[in-house]
Amino acid sequence: MLIRNKLMLRFTLLVLAIQVSFSAFIYYFYATTRRQRFEHRLENAATLSGRLLVRTGKLATGNLGSIRRGDLITIPGEQISIYGPAADLRYSSTDDIDQAPNQLRLKRLKPRQPLLFTIGLNREAIGMAYEYQGKYYHIFVSxxxxxxxxxxxxxxxxxxxxxxxxxALTILAGWYFAGSALRPVARIIRQAERISASNLGRRLHEGNRRDEMAQLAMTFNVMLTGLEQAFESQRSFLSHASHELRTPLTTLMGTLETALTYDQTLEDARQSMTESLDAARHLHGLTNSLLALVKVDGALPAFVPVRLDECLSQALDYARAKYPGRELRLVFGELPEAEETDVFMVPGNAQLLTTALLNLLDNACKYSTGAVQAELAYAAAHTLRVRITDTGPGLTPEELKRIYEPLYRTSGAINRPGYGLGLPLTQKIVQRHGGRLELTSAVGQGTAATVWLPALTGQGLI
Incomplete structure (x- = not known):
């Protein structure tokens, strides 16, 4: 069911319920007023009958004199019955009155307590005990x-x-107001239908930027901005990936074709095979890096408690083996005051965390000839911090903006080994662990890479 129809139906049902409730109240109030008014008339008629027949002594003597039966009738269709103290019928306005209902209620009549009841569907009656000279006469009027x-x-x-x-008016009003309320939604739908993958730069009109429709449009615009950035990143990634893959493939194919055509000696063939093997290794490394980047975006194994200090120590060992003679220092910053055995525990995957830290150390060693320092500390009660600093050439603000783009390489990395996938992979690993990666750098002053991760311990810090 369309939202417009739902709104119209709910609006109609709500108004109908209010109408029916109000009508029922009016009907009940009017019916109650009618009954009370008529009961008051019956009571007055019974009192009048007692005064004219009982108090005058006419019933006691049995002589009604000039009073005829019809003289006491004040209400159309009125029937009057009077019983004496011995429950004997002394007077009836007509001879065809059914006395059975009256006789059933004789014993229930009490002084100053009129008894109201109904005879049949519409005939209403009242019975009352009328006192005269210490005796009670029972008067019934219907x-x-x-x-x-x-x-x-x-x-x-x-x-x-x-x-x-x-x-009928409510249905028409509900249709109109539902259409009026949903008109901004219809406008947003029309605008959204004109947006496709080829024109993600278009945005929805945000109206007054205050009501719910404006907030919905603003939310869509934020989403479109994210999609546009994702598409741009994807296009950039595919462009760079195709270029990076094409280069070693071209080199490999050209070397093999040249060797097949021109190599005549074993030495020339070995040289061609060496060049082909280097190109194949480059292609293999680039492919593995791309697969690792895609793998991190997928489902990961369940996280377990991991010692971050061991991951960092292992990454430092790998870096020392790759860069022998390079000074790599490990220092500890602020730690919890309480002495705990495992103060560096984090939830995560040890292999991925080691890979992320190794990528940061590898970048620091690759672009810096000086010492590299890795600091492990608590940034807050439940947050661990790893900061890796170098004394390299640093990065410009423009390079920092694009440093996390896959396959992007700075101007200083053109002649250095690598594929431009280390930092994007590290950022994804840190984000999947609920952490944050931030790079700060200044040209000529080096670079600092800081990772914040949620800790399992660390209560009682400072």
């Missing part, structure tokens, strides 16, 4: 409130017709 019932029927018809008319 009648049909024709005028009251007729008015109540008119009210019922009026409310029914009014509710039907109001329901």
């Amino acid at each position: 009648a049909v409130d024709r005028l009251g019932w007729a008015q109540l029927n008119r009210v019922r018809i009026l409310l029914l017709v009014g509710n039907v008319g109001a329901l």
